[in-house]
Amino acid sequence: MSKDTPTLAASTRERTGSRYARRLRAAGQLPAVLYGHGMDPISIAINETEIIRHLTEGAHVFELDIEGRKETCLVKDLQFGWLGDNVVHIDMTKVDLDEIVTVNVKLVFKGTPKGASLVGAVLNQDLSELEVSCKVRDIPEEVIVQMDEMEESFNVGELELPTEIKAVAPPETVVCHIVFKAEEEEEESGAEDGAEGAEPTAEGGGDGKPDGSEG
Amino acid sequence: MRGRLRGNATRGNYVAYGEFGLQALEPKWLTARQIEAGRIAAQHFLRRQGKIYIRVFPDKPVSKKPLETRMGKGKAEVDYWAARVKPGTMLFEIAGVNEDMAKQAFSRIAMKMPVKCRFVGRRLSV
Numbered sequence A: 001m002s003k004d005t006p007t008l009a010a011s012t013r014e015r016t017g018s019r020y021a022r023r024l025r026a027a028g029q030l031p032a033v034l035y036g037h038g039m040d041p042i043s044i045a046i047n048e049t050e051i052i053r054h055l056t057e058g059a060h061v062f063e064l065d066i067e068g069r070k071e072t073c074l075v076k077d078l079q080f081g082w083l084g085d086n087v088v089h090i091d092m093t094k095v096d097l098d099e100i101v102t103v104n105v106k107l108v109f110k111g112t113p114k115g116a117s118l119v120g121a122v123l124n125q126d127l128s129e130l131e132v133s134c135k136v137r138d139i140p141e142e143v144i145v146q147m148d149e150m151e152e153s154f155n156v157g158e159l160e161l162p163t164e165i166k167a168v169a170p171p172e173t174v175v176c177h178i179v180f181k182a183e184e185e186e187e188e189s190g191a192e193d194g195a196e197g198a199e200p201t202a203e204g205g206g207d208g209k210p211d212g213s214e215g
Numbered sequence B: 001m002r003g004r005l006r007g008n009a010t011r012g013n014y015v016a017y018g019e020f021g022l023q024a025l026e027p028k029w030l031t032a033r034q035i036e037a038g039r040i041a042a043q044h045f046l047r048r049q050g051k052i053y054i055r056v057f058p059d060k061p062v063s064k065k066p067l068e069t070r071m072g073k074g075k076a077e078v079d080y081w082a083a084r085v086k087p088g089t090m091l092f093e094i095a096g097v098n099e100d101m102a103k104q105a106f107s108r109i110a111m112k113m114p115v116k117c118r119f120v121g122r123r124l125s126v
Helices: A018-026 A048-056 A181-214 B032-046 B099-112
Strands: A007-012 A029-036 A039-047 A061-066 A069-080 A087-094 A100-110 A121-125 A129-135 A142-146 A153-155 A174-180 B020-024 B028-031 B051-054 B060-063 B078-085 B090-095 B117-121
Touching (some): A007 A048, A018 A029, A018 A087, A039 A061, A048 A087, B028 B032, B032 B078
Parallel strands (some): A029 A087
Antiparallel strands (some): A007 A039, A029 A039, A100 A129, A153 A174, B020 B117, B051 B090
16 A cells, blocks of 8 residues: 555444435445454445545555444455446455455556557557455555566566565466557458448348339 | 347446447347448547457347248248347447547447447446
8 A cells, every 4th residue: 555544434324225225325325345354244334435536546445434443444346336337335344454365456557668659559458457465555556567668568477566566367467468450450351341342232132122012 | 129128238338358438328139230330430430549349249140031921931031140239238349549539439339339329438446
């Protein structure tokens, strides 16, 4: 955690169930559940705007103030609404700052590789986040991929990670690579011509139908 | 389209491969021709930039009886192939271009689509 752990106020939910959760969301709160370390799960509600802002910035660990009781929590899972992008529920797990956990960290791509400036070259980002294993207090908000020295591809093994953070993926996993579009276009041009050629035929068939029905 | 496509997409409803996506907001059978028209429209606009991912595949054969044919005599030949699209389905994704370019490319694709669409980015993850 490069920044201080954000502290959020939370309240316990006495009434659970979809009806009450919907009312909470309408009031600007987000239903959540806190569990872990052998404790009984607690249903809580957190301010939606605040937690979404912190999650967008890359925060994973929060200090929750649940009606005076302070707990260090790690965001374990998010549930999304019907269009797949609005958060409707959060799973949080109680953690110790020295516990080793596995989390997904956002990858930030910086610099322009030399090969990407060539004609027809496209930079393909194969990974958008990296699974890392580290202590809770060491979880980074983002991992920077410095692509200036990159030639054709950039692997997980080439990432400059601090010593206390380990990548879960094998070192040969590709993070990003350069593809030359000219090769791809040659393959696709045949299919494209076929599709364009098929359209007039279909129109011709369409013209034929009314004639047939009239006759 | 025969019958109704009930419910929303619970799979394939988020940006998985690219950075931006075009999401359907209505249910419909999307024909192979419509998908191909969208792909060509975006590719002509992007021209050697970025990568387009097509997230739907027309795996449903749709048959149609010829005109002026009496009923019966078995099922008709396949007329076209379609993909079943529910609200929330991610239709296309784009990687390797900036947001403005992606929006312009998706607006061209959306014109070719028989459903209302919206532009989306990657969702939060932990």
